[in-house]
Amino acid sequence: MNEIILIKNGEIALKGLNRGNFEDMLIKNCKRRLRRVGSFKFSKAQSTIYVTPAQEDIDLDEAMDCLSTVYGIAALCRSAVCEKDMQVICTTAAEYLADQLSAVKTFKVETKRSDKRFPLPSPQISAEVGGYLLSKFHNLKVDVHNPDLIVTVEVRDFGAYVHAGQTPGAGGIPVGSGGRAALLISGGIDSPVAGCMMAKRGLEVIGIHFASPPYTSDRALYKVEQLVQKMTRWCGRIYMYVVPFTKIQEEIRDKVPEDYFTLVMRRFMMRISEKIALRENCGALITGESLGQVASQTMQALGCTDIVTTLPVLRPVIGMDKEEIVAFSRKIDTFEISIQPYEDCCTVFTPAHPKTKPKVADLEEIEKALDMEGLIREAVEGAEGKVFHQN
Numbered sequence: 249m250n251e252i253i254l255i256k257n258g259e260i261a262l263k264g265l266n267r268g269n270f271e272d273m274l275i276k277n278c279k280r281r282l283r284r285v286g287s288f289k290f291s292k293a294q295s296t297i298y299v300t301p302a303q304e305d306i307d308l309d310e311a312m313d314c315l316s317t318v319y320g321i322a323a324l325c326r327s328a329v330c331e332k333d334m335q336v337i338c339t340t341a342a343e344y345l346a347d348q349l350s351a352v353k354t355f356k357v358e359t360k361r362s363d364k365r366f367p368l369p370s371p372q373i374s375a376e377v378g379g380y381l382l383s384k385f386h387n388l389k390v391d392v393h394n395p396d397l398i399v400t401v402e403v404r405d406f407g408a409y410v411h412a413g414q415t416p417g418a419g420g421i422p423v424g425s426g427g428r429a430a431l432l433i434s435g436g437i438d439s440p441v442a443g444c445m446m447a448k449r450g451l452e453v454i455g456i457h458f459a460s461p462p463y464t465s466d467r468a469l470y471k472v473e474q475l476v477q478k479m480t481r482w483c484g485r486i487y488m489y490v491v492p493f494t495k496i497q498e499e500i501r502d503k504v505p506e507d508y509f510t511l512v513m514r515r516f517m518m519r520i521s522e523k524i525a526l527r528e529n530c531g532a533l534i535t536g537e538s539l540g541q542v543a544s545q546t547m548q549a550l551g552c553t554d555i556v557t558t559l560p561v562l563r564p565v566i567g568m569d570k571e572e573i574v575a576f577s578r579k580i581d582t583f584e585i586s587i588q589p590y591e592d593c594c595t596v597f598t599p600a601h602p603k604t605k606p607k608v609a610d611l612e613e614i615e616k617a618l619d620m621e622g623l624i625r626e627a628v629e630g631a632e633g634k635v636f637h638q639n
């Protein structure tokens with residue numbers, strides 16, 4: 249029995265003239281994701297991508313698992329493929345779905361006939377396959393309204409496909425189809441979620457992490473690396489920069505009024521990230537900020553950080569409650585790592601009473617005490633990159 253995976257495109261189907269590019273991007277991403285499972289052939293037709301095993305002994309469960317994290321896929325379907333001949337379709341359905349058909353009481357057959365040259369119309373194909381299955385499985389009755397199992401027959405250009413339903417894909421649009429953006433990633437719950445949400449909307453993500461040794465430990469950095477590694481399942485390969493931030497934080501501690509510590513620090517982060525992002529061809533910055541979550545995430549505080557960069561700052565979790573962010577982080581499997589208790593540079597030198605309604609003019613005045621340009625240059629030059637491959 250030959251098996252195949254059918255990938256149903258989601259929003260890509262709506263992309264008009266660009267559809268071909270989106271599909272090619274999706275195929276490229278699927279190929280990369282499946283590399284460790286084995287060798288596959290890819291083809292596309294009628295809003296569907298056909299993934300055919302090109303070697304013996306391929307674990308299709310594993311392939312389905314890998315593809316379930318590829319953005320741009322609306323639904324996935326593991327299916328038997330056979331000749332477009334009614335007798336063959338009937339026996340294939342009986343054989344391929346024998347376990348499922350034996351385990352249920354009611355079923356129905358649905359047919360999609362996109363090959364309009366096939367001699368029988370859809371209802372007749374369903375009726376014939378249904379009749380055949382009833383003759384083979386005496387436990388079965390037809391229930392068209394509420395069946396335990398739906399047997400689907402798809403008659404397409406290159407063959408007939410029989411399966412028992414599709415599983416939902418990751419949704420979204422293919423990573424890379426919208427360009428590239430730089431994610432400011434901490435070790436917390438929110439920023440990995442923000443990165444994956446933007447990957448879901450088609451962005452390739454690079455990471456930027458600010459580390460302040462010895463105030464932040466090797467373990468804290470390792471935690472961020474583990475998070476980035478997890479994210480690669482959804483985002484594909486990720487290049488991450490680690491920016492040395494100790495000197496800047498010490499300068500802030502020594503020269504900035506305490507209630508402005510966090511804000512000045514965040515303005516440094518934005519400026520440094522912008523420089524790295526532009527060098528890396530990124531069109532935006534991404535952060536994990538959520539309105540009102542902490543003092544540095546009030547509307548006024550966000551205004552004071554936005555103003556130091558000309559790049560758009562994407563904050564996909566801005567309107568989400570913590571619970572919703574946690575649910576997403578469980579889904580992308582970063583939650584358990586995120587809650588490990590290691591310090592972040594944001595948690596060293598935290599003010600007791602941070603300003604919640606800061607003014608840009610005050611911040612500009614305060615920053616005059618610092619060698620902004622020199623500190624930023626040094627941090628950018630000291631940034632070290634490391635690549636994380638999807639596994």
Ligand code: ATP
Nearest residue numbers: 432433434436437438439456457458535536537594
């Ligand atoms: P998270 O859960 O992502 O850590 P948070 O709610 O703890 O977010 P903050 O610590 O105030 O919030 O950080 C807000 C955002 O600033 C983060 O989501 C992240 O985008 C960025 N950020 C914070 N710390 C760092 C860091 N050390 N390196 C890079 N970006 C950071």
Ligand code: MG
Nearest residue numbers: 434436592594
């Ligand atoms: Mg944090």
